[in-house]
Amino acid sequence: DGGITQSPKYLFRKEGQNVTLSCEQNLNHDAMYWYRQDPGQGLRLIYYSQIVNDFQKGDIAEGYSVSREKKESFPLTVTSAQKNPTAFYLCASSRGGPPLDTQYFGPGTRLTVL
Amino acid sequence: LAKTTQPISMDSYEGQEVNITCSHNNIATNDYITWYQQFPSQGPRFIIQGYKTKVTNEVASLFIPADRKSSTLSLPRVSLSDTAVYYCLVGVPAYSSASKIIFGSGTRLSIRP
Numbered sequence: 001d002g003g004i005t006q007s008p009k010y011l012f013r014k015e016g017q018n019v020t021l022s023c024e025q026n027l028n029h030d031a032m033y034w035y036r037q038d039p040g041q042g043l044r045l046i047y048y049s050q051i052v053n054d055f056q057k058g059d060i061a062e063g064y065s066v067s068r069e070k071k072e073s074f075p076l077t078v079t080s081a082q083k084n085p086t087a088f089y090l091c092a093s094s095r096g097g098p099p100l101d102t103q104y105f106g107p108g109t110r111l112t113v114l
Numbered sequence: 115l116a117k118t119t120q121p122i123s124m125d126s127y128e129g130q131e132v133n134i135t136c137s138h139n140n141i142a143t144n145d146y147i148t149w150y151q152q153f154p155s156q157g158p159r160f161i162i163q164g165y166k167t168k169v170t171n172e173v174a175s176l177f178i179p180a181d182r183k184s185s186t187l188s189l190p191r192v193s194l195s196d197t198a199v200y201y202c203l204v205g206v207p208a209y210s211s212a213s214k215i216i217f218g219s220g221t222r223l224s225i226r227p
Contacts (some may be wrong), residue, residue, distance in 0.1 A: 004157075037219075041216045041219070042201065042219040042220050043158070043201070043214075043217040045217075073133060088155070090157050090158075091188075092157070102148070102160040102163065103150075103158075103160070104160070105156075105157025105158050105159070106157055107156065107157060108155065108156065108157055110155070
């Protein structure tokens with residue numbers, strides 16, 4: 001089955017620790033995205049990658065880092081510099097061509113900082 | 115930036131038609147309008163996309179007036195399972211910077227028996 005997988009589903013971290021969230025897609029999509037969602041709020045874009053080895057900051061990139069070494073993988077690292085990292089993190093991908101392409105979302109990772 | 119504005123919440127009853135309107139006054143010529151549905155603790159799911167006039171698929175219709183400054187998602191004969199948050203998204207991420215990918219705050223739709 002084609003789709004997007006995120007792991008783990010739940011993640012607990014101590015303050016001051018970096019943690020990496022996994023996102024893999026087998027849809028052969030060029031574009032991939034990371035969003036953050038806080039309780040009762042909408043989605044906010046963290047990072048966006050249109051193609052391998054290229055990515056752009058979204059609205060709330062501070063305290064986060066990404067890499068895009070392979071087309072199918074777009075891991076997100078939440079660093080200790082992120083002041084309030086507890087949130088629901090969603091990864092998405094899209095074909096990347098015109099027009100505004102449908103984004104396919106993963107099941108999400110819920111990160112809790114203890 | 116084509117920021118969107120939607121009602122925070124709406125209530126309706128099973129079997130009714132529900133219309134959710136999204137305002138996007140600064141929509142650009144190349145922008146498309148896309149609606150997503152999100153259930154709790156899940157990723158959003160694509161519902162429908164359009165550029166102008168009317169688009170219909172098996173689950174919804176999307177009405178876009180000539181000036182494209184707003185759009186209306188229409189859900190026919192809703193059921194309890196349509197209770198979710200609905201997001202309106204405007205933009206063309208493939209050709210724009212990441213800052214143009216803007217999800218609004220969403221509309222929380224509650225369907226009652």
